[in-house]
Amino acid sequence: MARVTGIGGLFFRATDARTLARWYEEHLGLPELWTQEAGLTVxxxxxxxxxxxxxDRAFMINLRVEDLDGLLARLGAAGIAIETRPDEWDTEETGRFARIHDPEGNPIELWEPPAPKG
Incomplete structure (x- = not known):
């Protein structure tokens, strides 16, 4: 049966696409071509x-991460504003979350899934 097997790309407009692409690679480790690890995608x-x-935004990028605390420390050191709401967003069932914005104001949710049970 024909079906979709994954997300093949995320494309969005930018005022300065080259600079924004460098920001994503520098701060989040996202090169233009990227093979993601297997895992849940919502x-x-x-x-x-x-x-x-x-x-005022049509979308929000959600990125699955390892070591959210380490990533947040690195982003904070780079002067990137971070929003966390542990009591509101984080649960044992869903994991931990933080929010940042790229230089063009696009919202990015950073998600550390819960550790596998077992």
């Missing part, structure tokens, strides 16, 4: 009036 449209991310 594909979920949100209601237009959702307050989960800024109303």
């Amino acid at each position: 594909f979920a449209p949100f209601a237009r009036d959702s307050d989960y991310f800024a109303a």
